Structures are given as C-alpha cells and as structure tokens.
Amino acid sequence: MGRGYHVAIVGATGAVGQELLGILDERKFPVSQLSLLASARSVGRTLTFGGEELAVHELQESSFAGVDFALFSVSSSVSKAMAPAAVRAGAIVIDDSSAFRMDQQVPLVVTEVNPHALHRHQGIIAHPNCSTIPLVMVLKPIHRRARVHRVVVATYQSVSGYGARAIRELDQQTRALIAGQPPIVDVLPHQIAFNCLPHIDAFGALGYTGEEWKILRETHKILEDASIRLSATTVRVPVYRCHSEAVNVETARKLTAEEARELLAAAPGVAVVDDPEKAEYPMPITAAGRDEVFVGRIREDPSHDSALNLWLVSDNLRKGAALNMVQILELLTTGQA
Numbered sequence: 001m002g003r004g005y006h007v008a009i010v011g012a013t014g015a016v017g018q019e020l021l022g023i024l025d026e027r028k029f030p031v032s033q034l035s036l037l038a039s040a041r042s043v044g045r046t047l048t049f050g051g052e053e054l055a056v057h058e059l060q061e062s063s064f065a066g067v068d069f070a071l072f073s074v075s076s077s078v079s080k081a082m083a084p085a086a087v088r089a090g091a092i093v094i095d096d097s098s099a100f101r102m103d104q105q106v107p108l109v110v111t112e113v114n115p116h117a118l119h120r121h122q123g124i125i126a127h128p129n130c131s132t133i134p135l136v137m138v139l140k141p142i143h144r145r146a147r148v149h150r151v152v153v154a155t156y157q158s159v160s161g162y163g164a165r166a167i168r169e170l171d172q173q174t175r176a177l178i179a180g181q182p183p184i185v186d187v188l189p190h191q192i193a194f195n196c197l198p199h200i201d202a203f204g205a206l207g208y209t210g211e212e213w214k215i216l217r218e219t220h221k222i223l224e225d226a227s228i229r230l231s232a233t234t235v236r237v238p239v240y241r242c243h244s245e246a247v248n249v250e251t252a253r254k255l256t257a258e259e260a261r262e263l264l265a266a267a268p269g270v271a272v273v274d275d276p277e278k279a280e281y282p283m284p285i286t287a288a289g290r291d292e293v294f295v296g297r298i299r300e301d302p303s304h305d306s307a308l309n310l311w312l313v314s315d316n317l318r319k320g321a322a323l324n325m326v327q328i329l330e331l332l333t334t335g336q337a
Contacts, residue, residue, distance in 0.1 A: 004029070004031050004032040005029075005030060005031060005333065006033040006034075006035070006068045007024070007029075007031050007033070007034055007035070007067070007068065008034075008035040008037055008063065008064060008067045008069070008070040008091070009034070009037065009073070010037045010038075010071065010072040010074055010078075011038060011072065011073040011078075011096075012042075012047060013042045013045060013164075014038075014074075014163060015160050015163055015164045016096060016321045017036075019317045019321065019322035020325065020326065021047060021048070021049050023318070023326045024049070024326060025050055027326060029326060029330065029333075030333070031049075034049055034054060035063065036055070036056045036057065037056070037057055037063050038058070038059060039058070039059065042056045043058050059074075059082060061082065061085040064086040065089055066089075067089060067090070068092070069091060069093075069094065069332075070083070070086040071094050071096075072093060072096060072097065073096040073097075073321065073322075074096075074097060076097040076098050076099040077099075079095050079097040079099040080099045083095055083099070083124055087123035092121070092125070093125065094325050095124060095125070095127060096325065098129070098214060099126075100124050100126045101126040101129075101214070101217075101218060102221065103126070105122060106121070106122070106124050106126045107120055107121050107125055107126065108126045108127075108128055108222055109126070109222075109324075109328055110137060110222055111324060112140075112267070112269040113136050113222055114223075115331055115336070118331060118332065127324060127325055127328070128324075129211070129215060130157075130161055130243060130320030131155045131161075131211070131214075131215055131243055131320070132215050132222070133293075133314070133324060134243070134245065134312050134313075135151075135153060135215065135247065136218075136219055136222045136223060137267065137270055137293050137319075138247070138264060138270060138293065138295055138312055139223065139228075140223065141264060141266070141267040141270075142251065142255065142260065142263065142264075142308075143223060143225070143228075145253075145255065145259075146251035146252060146253040146255045147253065148250070148251055149228070150229040150249075150250040151228060151230045151231070151248065151249055152230075152231050152232075152247070152248040153215065153230070153231075153246065153248075154232070154233045154245070155200075155215075155233070155243060156196075156235055156237045156239070156244040156245070156246075157200060157235065157237065157243045158236075158237065158240055158241050158242055158243055158284065158316060159192060159236065159239070159240060160240060160241050161243060161316050161320075162187065162188065162236070166188060167240055168187075169184075170238055170240065172184065173191055176193075177193055177194065193238055196235050196236065196238070197236040198233065198234070198235045199236065200212075200234040200236055201214075201234075208232075209234060211234040212232040212233065212234050215234070216230045216231075241288045241316070241317060242287045242315050242316060243313070243314060243316045244284060244313045245311070245312050245313075246309070246310075246311055247309070247311075248309050248310075249307060249308050249309075249310065250304060252306070253306065254305065255306075255308060257300050257308065260298050260308055260310075261274060264295055269319065270292065270293050270294075270295060271293070271295070272296065272298070273294050273296045274297065274298050276296075280296070281296035282294035282295065282296045287314060287315055289318070290318070291315075291318055291319055291323055292314070293313075293314040295310055295312040296310075297310065297311035
C-alpha cells in the first residue's frame with residue numbers, strides 16, 4: 001500500500017465502516033497498513049481496499065499495537081471500553097459514537113466549523129451526531145454574521161443512520177408490502193416502510209429523545225456558545241440514505257433571504273440549491289454520495305421580524321460520518337490542525 005500510516009477501522013463491517021474504506025481510498029489517504037476490526041461474528045469476512053481483499057479480525061484490547069489512527073464506528077459501550085486501550089497503545093482515536101462527545105476534555109470537531117479544537121486533544125477526538133454536523137455547518141456563517149438567538153429544527157433521518165440492519169429492514173418491509181405480505185418489525189420500534197417514526201433514541205427529559213438532546217448539546221459545544229436556544233424534533237423516515245432538516249433560525253440582526261444565500265454559498269462545504277420555481281431544491285436522491293451539505297428553500301419567516309426558514313440535506317454516511325472522520329485525519333497528518 002506504500003508509505004503512510006497504520007489505520008484501524010473499528011466496526012469495519014458496519015455501514016459507516018464500509019463508507020470509511022471507500023473514502024480513504026477515494027481521497028488517497030496515505031495508508032501503509034489497514035486493520036479491519038469488528039465483533040467475533042464478523043471474523044472470516046473480507047473487505048476490499050485499494051484492490052486488495054483484507055480479512056476482518058476480532059476487536060480486542062491488543063488489536064492496536066503499532067496503530068497510528070483508530071477510527072471507531074461502534075456503540076458507545078464498545079468505544080468506552082476499547083478507545084482508552086487504543087490510546088494506551090499510542091493511537092489517536094476518532095470516535096463516531098456519543099461516548100465522549102460531551103466530555104470537556106475531548107474536542108468535538110467538524111472540520112469546516114471548529115478545526116482549532118483539535119489542538120487540545122489528548123488522544124481521543126469525538127465525532128458529532130450525523131444531524132448536528134450539517135446543522136452547525138449552516139449555522140456557523142449565520143451566527144458569525146448576524147448572531148443566532150434561537151433555532152427550531154425538525155429532522156427527517158434516513159434508516160442508514162441506525163445502521164446496516166435498519167437498511168435491510170426497510171428493504172425487506174417494502175418488498176413484503178408490495179407483495180401483499182405482512183412486514184416483519186425487528187430493528188426499529190414500528191414499521192418504517194411507508195411510515196415515519198418520531199422516535200430516534202430513547203425518550204428522556206421533558207419528553208425529548210436522546211437524539212434531540214444531542215443536537216442541542218453538541219451544537220452548543222461546537223459553536224462554543226451555550227446561549228443559543230434550540231429545540232429539535234427528530235424523525236426516522238423511509239429513505240435509505242441522507243438526512244434532511246427543516247430549520248427556523250432567529251437572529252439578532254435581520255438577514256434577508258438573498259443575504260443568507262450569498263453567505264451560505266461562500267461557506268466551506270455548503271452548496272446552495274435554491275430555485276423553487278424550477279423545482280430545484282435539496283433532495284436525498286441528489287445529495288446521496290455527495291460531500292456537500294445542500295441548502296435551499298431559503299426564505300424569510302413572515303411570522304418574525306428577524307428569522308429565516310431553511311431546508312438542508314446531507315449524506316449522513318459521508319459528511320455526517322465517514323468523510324468528516326477522514327477530513328480530521330487529513331488535518332492531523334498535514335499539520336493544519
């Protein structure tokens with residue numbers, strides 16, 4: 001594989017793990033050795049990277065000898081158990097779970113928003129929720145220009161955000177219903193095919209789900225401003241890939257819709273698609289496989305003197321997960337962090 005870094009992917013057989021393989025190859029990240037790690041049930045599988053077939057090995061505390069970077073896309077419990085072992089072995093961990101996101105000693109990073117936070121890592125870097133990332137990428141330029149006071153967001157999240165098992169469940173349920181057969185519900189709380197579930201993560205304080213609280217707390221940490229008032233409703237929808245968000249943003253200084261379009265068009269990693277008269281606006285089917293956060297339906301809120309409504313769509317497996325992790329790697333290894 002040439003000269004470079006020893007990279008371990010923890011959770012290599014999952015949806016994000018497989019996306020990481022593709023993006024590392026696509027962006028020509030200098031990998032000299034790649035360790036594919038997963039649970040015992042995945043041992044024996046092989047995955048392709050750079051034209052080579054690589055075996056998947058069982059994740060153990062001893063798996064990180066000689067590893068430079070460990071990319072974790074597993075449950076919080078596995079990350080909490082195994083990430084410290086990777087750090088002790090000398091690796092830098094980038095963790096996609098919620099295990100360390102709110103730890104004040106661990107930076108929570110979106111590369112276009114707060115790359116400066118990487119400077120204070122102590123071996124572990126937390127990766128934000130896949131709905132938080134596109135939201136803060138759009139809020140950052142607005143906050144810098146006009147100061148965001150309040151945000152109300154409703155998310156429409158694809159099944160891939162839950163993982164490969166939910167993708168299979170949507171596929172199987174859809175096929176069953178079209179064939180006139182009863183759908184089997186196993187992974188998600190209810191039938192997801194031809195349905196919407198306002199239920200992502202467990203319900204908790206004030207009747208909000210864990211996913212909704214994550215968006216609030218992570219936005220505060222990434223934008224370094226806990227004064228922003230934010231309320232979220234998160235919904236699982238029968239889409240394979242890409243999360244969409246309807247966002248209402250109140251600002252201290254009024255921004256016109258045109259000012260917002262210009263501001264967002266210049267923001268790194270953001271693409272404006274906003275010509276409703278030509279039926280041009282962000283959609284999951286056009287955002288899938290793309291790196292950008294797409295934003296459209298930019299319009300002033302007639303119920304408020306200084307508020308905007310926005311619609312944004314991003315590929316949750318790319319910028320919402322694997323791409324941002326690889327971009328963090330690139331910053332760390334090129335001296336830009």
